[in-house]
Amino acid sequence: MSERAAAAAPTPNVTRTDPMQPAPWRVVRTEPETHDAFKLTLAPVEAGPPFTFEAGQFNMLFAPGVGEAALSMSGCSGTVDRVVHTIRAAGRVTKTLRTLKRGDVLGLRGPFGKPWPVGLAEGRDVLLVAGGIGLAPLRPALCHMLEHRERFGRVNLLYGARSPQDILFAKEIETWRGRFDVSVEVTVDRAGADWHGRVGVVTTLVPRAQFDPANTVAFICGPEIMMHFTQRELERHGVPDESVWVSMERNMKCGVGFCGHCQFGPLFVCKDGPVFRYDRVAPLLGIREV
């Protein structure tokens, strides 16, 4: 197409239902969570249809002039007027998002992706195994289970962090620990002598959890190696792969399966995932380059 023809072409009729078009959302609150993680609470600038999401889904957050990042929601799921993300400032976009102040506006597309199958966990024991920032995408699942506690068997949260300073939702973890209907175990990979909690990898928490392996659903979220070793430990304890779900992280760009950036073998992580049943992705995890 020539430049003239391009100039004459009508402006595409973009609506807010276009998944590629970010909607403006305003920062209503920003709080530090750890030394490198922070909580961002957002509200829509424009009136529109209610925002509804399920535990484990993600949004594409757009920092104008910098770029977009796929970020899972950490607030309780359902129909919400505010969206909460707990984000680790790790790259250009997230480092920019950390500098935002109350009142600043960013772009948001979403929600995208397949959620944690919380319905399948009803009537069964539950293991939520999180590593590092992986606790953020699992928090909505736990939130849902605690809201509907009677629907689930024994609920266990096993969480591994890098150090005591890196523990996410530290105050909330204490609240959860105070409940009699959920078991919470935390471990860190390294600590000084002033830390009186557990030290060791998250897999060492599995034998501490109370669950019936034949009637358990496990949701794992964290770095891929952590998920792999956790699955191995679960297998050692008799939990079949068909009962294990993992949340994968890949280079997501469009969020809707158009662009192929997040292609993982025959799967698109953004559209077919990010939550997958373990046996569906296990053969792909063993491949050095996909």
Place this chain on the structure above:
Amino acid sequence: METLEPIVSELPLFKGLKPEHIQIITGCAANARFEAGEFMGRVGGPADRFWIIRQGRVALEIHAPGRGQLTVQTIGENDAVGWSWLVPPYQLRFDIHAVTSTRVLMFDGKCLRGKFANDPELGYELMQRFSQLILRRLEAMSIQLLDLYGDHDGEHE
């Protein structure tokens, strides 16, 4: 008098062993208690015993000059602490420190080593079980070394 035999036979480390082997192991066992903060052993000290935690938590620590005491791993209920008693020169590799008030079953390694000479089958069985323990600890430590949650765990941008 109640003996420790039923307790020893139910410990995961010894489960499935022949009754006569459980009897020998129990003969080298005793109850013990450590207060929070108490050291059960120090690096370089004699490794002539091992412990199985019944209640409480124990830390394996190492002293790093300029960084103080660093915890490498903590060990809780039903887990065994100490394998240096199996391998010459029978010296502890870590400081062993009770994090909380801790009740343990303490096993005399020197006594057990003596029994192995007369009962190689028991020696082989225990060596197998401790090898699995060492393997699991080694695997856990190698995962820790990967620093899974470090900066490389960042999102793709």
